[in-house]
Amino acid sequence: MTPAPTSTALSVAELADTALGSSVSTLDSDGVPSTPLLVVELDGTSWDAPAVEAATAVLAHPASPVAIGVATRRPPPAADPLLAALTCTLAPEEWSPLVVAEPGSLPLIADAVERAPLAALAMTGLLRLTAAASVAEALVAESLAYSVLLAGDEFAAWRAARPVRAVPEPAAPPVLAERTGNRLDLTLNRPERRNAFARGVRDALLEALDIAALDPGITEVHLHGAGPDFCSGGDLDEFGTATHAPTSHAVRLQRSAGYALHRLARRPGTTVHAHLHGSCIGAGVEVPAFANRVHVAADTRLRLPELSMGLVPGAGGTVGVVHRIGRWRAAWMVLTGAAVDAETAVRWGLADELRDSR
Structure with missing residues (x-):
């Protein structure tokens, strides 16, 4: 997987180590985020509760970027809070309403976010609100x-x-x-x-x-x-x-x-x-x-x-x-x-x- 220049790929542990409450992005002089897309690698994670809780808290920030989980196998139930906090998760199997079985669509998402980062960020926050x-x-x-x-x-x-x-x-x-x-x-x-x-x-x-x-x-x-x-x-x-x-x-x-x-x-x-x-x-x-x-x-x-x-x-x-x-x-x-x-x-x-x- 090769993320787009405007995206950052992190493991769950790396995401958990991000400063608590951080938006994991900065704004340029035009107000455009430096990293509007975050790719979270879900494979090879220990899924200990403190890491999941910390990573989930980072994504709860109102200025959180588009956050796409990527998995080749099903994470354990302990991962559910993080999966719910992600914008969506790409995985090869339909095993949850939180997952879309289209792992090959990451380049489409990266291209769309790169072309319209402000609209993508607005969409992410909006969906969190309208769902509830x-x-x-x-x-x-x-x-x-x-x-x-x-x-x-x-x-x-x-x-x-x-x-x-x-x-x-x-x-x-x-x-x-x-x-x-x-x-x-x-x-x-x-x-x-x-x-x-x-x-x-x-x-x-x-x-x-x-x-x-x-x-x-x-x-x-x-x-x-x-x-x-x-x-x-x-x-x-x-x-x-x-x-x-x-x-x-x-x-x-x-x-x-x-x-x-x-x-x-x-x-x-x-x-x-x-x-x-x-x-x-x-x-x-x-x-x-x-x-x-x-x-x-x-x-x-x-x-x-x-x-x-x-x-x-x-x-x-x-x-x-x-x-x-x-x-x-x-x-x-x-x-x-x-x-x-x-x-x-x-x-x-x-x-x-x-x-x-x-």
């Missing part, structure tokens, strides 16, 4: 982090490298609604844009969910996507058009489709189903994660690519996804931007059922 918070509280924290990063240099660099094109007016209603008895079917209806979660789509979905919330006769809500993909995430041609952080924060909370879905899904006697297929990127994963039941077709691929833009997930992904699969696997999804296939999504709990067809 209520949905409403966690959405506030996510919105604050996202809005700050939207006004930052890492996102600005991503935006500057990509031309902004005019978003065409929709030729049909962006969301279709059909009621049959007590069932309401809602379909994202911009297949020509891969159902990108643009403002028009979001607002139309919110309007339909508001109607459902006001009608106690609706006891089933089913969310679909027209065309080959359920939803390709936020419309990239709209990204960067609202970089005033306080306004972005206010709008994000006021117009949260994830929270609207969550409230409806928690209403007694109502069940919300999300039917996913094809690409489910960004908001295309984040919003449906709040449903009671998530059904995936075999071709479903789920991704959280926001870190590559210098951002964290901003449509509820650090909340709904984290509450479904834990912050460790959610961190891996954000850090790598890699696709999770349908079978893995069901195994992790990101989805509830694998369907034979759409």
Whole structure:
């Protein structure tokens, strides 16, 4: 294993010897940490209680870097406190919700952290918070982090490298609604844009969910996507058009489709189903994660690519996804931007059922 220049590899004993409470990193003149990524070698450790306790305390610092554990064999139960404190652990076997069986993904993580270290650090602290918070509280924290990063240099660099094109007016209603008895079917209806979660789509979905919330006769809500993909995430041609952080924060909370879905899904006697297929990127994963039941077709691929833009997930992904699969696997999804296939999504709990067809 060869860590990236911006990472440091330590054994558990070396991590334990770090000054208690230290952030194990310094800041340069621009406020960027010297070591935003810490790789912790978990093999060959004695796992004595004082070392585990000291190493865990170092990672509990609020400015702790992204900390990735690497193991080729399963550590003993004595290691559990440290594994819980790590951002995630890469190991060859699925033996714990704290582990992602993708040991070869460390270079992807190192590259992502090197390109967007401030967003990566924000993500690490945010996931710790949202994992323990209520949905409403966690959405506030996510919105604050996202809005700050939207006004930052890492996102600005991503935006500057990509031309902004005019978003065409929709030729049909962006969301279709059909009621049959007590069932309401809602379909994202911009297949020509891969159902990108643009403002028009979001607002139309919110309007339909508001109607459902006001009608106690609706006891089933089913969310679909027209065309080959359920939803390709936020419309990239709209990204960067609202970089005033306080306004972005206010709008994000006021117009949260994830929270609207969550409230409806928690209403007694109502069940919300999300039917996913094809690409489910960004908001295309984040919003449906709040449903009671998530059904995936075999071709479903789920991704959280926001870190590559210098951002964290901003449509509820650090909340709904984290509450479904834990912050460790959610961190891996954000850090790598890699696709999770349908079978893995069901195994992790990101989805509830694998369907034979759409």
